Amino acid sequence: xxxxxxxxxxxxxxxxxxxxxxxxxxxxxxxxxxxxxxxxxxxxxxxxxxxxxxxxxxxxxxxxxxxxxxxxxxxxxxxxxxxxxxxxxxxxxxxxxxxxxxxxxxxxxxxxxxxxxxxxxxxxxxxxxxxxxxxxxxxxxxxxxxxxxxxxxxxxxxxxxxxxxxxxxxxxxxxxxxxxxxxxxxxxxxxxxxxxxxxxxxxxxxxxxxxxxxxxxxxxxxxxxxxxxxxxxxxxxxxxxxxxxxxxxxxxxxxxxxxxxxxxxxxxxxxxxxxxxxxxxxxxxxxxxxxxxxxxxxxxxxxxxxxxxxxxxxxxx
Numbered sequence: 001x002x003x004x005x006x007x008x009x010x011x012x013x014x015x016x017x018x019x020x021x022x023x024x025x026x027x028x029x030x031x032x033x034x035x036x037x038x039x040x041x042x043x044x045x046x047x048x049x050x051x052x053x054x055x056x057x058x059x060x061x062x063x064x065x066x067x068x069x070x071x072x073x074x075x076x077x078x079x080x081x082x083x084x085x086x087x088x089x090x091x092x093x094x095x096x097x098x099x100x101x102x103x104x105x106x107x108x109x110x111x112x113x114x115x116x117x118x119x120x121x122x123x124x125x126x127x128x129x130x131x132x133x134x135x136x137x138x139x140x141x142x143x144x145x146x147x148x149x150x151x152x153x154x155x156x157x158x159x160x161x162x163x164x165x166x167x168x169x170x171x172x173x174x175x176x177x178x179x180x181x182x183x184x185x186x187x188x189x190x191x192x193x194x195x196x197x198x199x200x201x202x203x204x205x206x207x208x209x210x211x212x213x214x215x216x217x218x219x220x221x222x223x224x225x226x227x228x229x230x231x232x233x234x235x236x237x238x239x240x241x242x243x244x245x246x247x248x249x250x251x252x253x254x255x256x257x258x259x260x261x262x263x264x265x266x267x268x269x270x271x272x273x274x275x276x277x278x279x280x281x282x283x284x285x286x287x288x289x290x291x292x293x294x295x296x297x298x299x300x301x302x303x304x305x306x307x308x309x310x311x312x313x314x315x316x317x
Contacts, residue, residue, distance in 0.1 A: 061075035110141060158177075161184055163288075167212070182227050
């Protein structure tokens with residue numbers, strides 16, 4: 001009997017999300033959803049097929065007003081949505097579109113930008129059910145997510161490294177979280193630690209979050225993200241969702257061996273503890289050096305690429 005590919009087996013246990021803005025890669029691998037961020041958009045716009053989308057974003061931004069700085073912000077948001085619209089022509093599910101990381105510590109500014117992005121999707125005929133607004137997992141971002149969810153705008157809380165971030169997001173009722181596997185491992189690896197996939201601290205972090213959510217009946221979807229090797233992905237087989245880059249999707253597609261499911265929902269649901277306060281959240285983050293450092297680093301990194309993307313568009317205005 002022929003053994004299925006690892007990717008086909010994984011798809012039977014876990015919803016696969018493409019971690020790319022490359023339309024051709026998404027079309028090739030048939031994921032359910034896709035997620036983008038400024039870093040992925042910056043890579044995508046270097047591809048020739050994105051030229052018309054850039055042109056459209058520029059024309060739209062100029063029509064909104066004459067103030068150059070605002071035109072740049074408008075063009076960046078419109079491009080992000082235009083890329084999302086192209087993705088939605090291929091995937092049957094949702095696309096994640098990210099709020100400017102520079103707003104990560106400002107709940108009201110995050111709300112304004114999120115509502116703008118969803119309005120652009122609405123104007124293109126796309127409903128809330130097909131979009132996730134991606135927000136950094138700061139306290140301010142989680143609170144923005146809570147408000148947006150009450151408005152029917154679904155959120156993906158990203159740059160998640162610590163258990164306190166995951167717990168607060170679940171208590172806020174957000175639709176989905178993206179705990180970062182590889183970046184957690186990077187932090188420990190930089191200190192000289194070496195791990196097998198089953199002992200990888202990023203893998204163990206997502207396993208803990210998954211089990212906690214299932215044990216307490218939180219409906220928030222757990223989507224492992226940011227992988228450094230296929231072994232990490234295989235150790236999370238059965239997770240609600242996994243967002244995987246094209247190189248690893250290709251490797252999984254080209255490998256045939258038996259895949260064992262690692263994560264399964266628990267039986268009896270336990271009572272939920274009282275919700276975290278802001279003080280508790282900040283203290284737990286303070287005590288978690290890895291989560292604190294990687295969150296700050298991630299926000300800075302996305303900001304660098306956001307600015308590069310804005311400069312690229314500014315040169316076209």
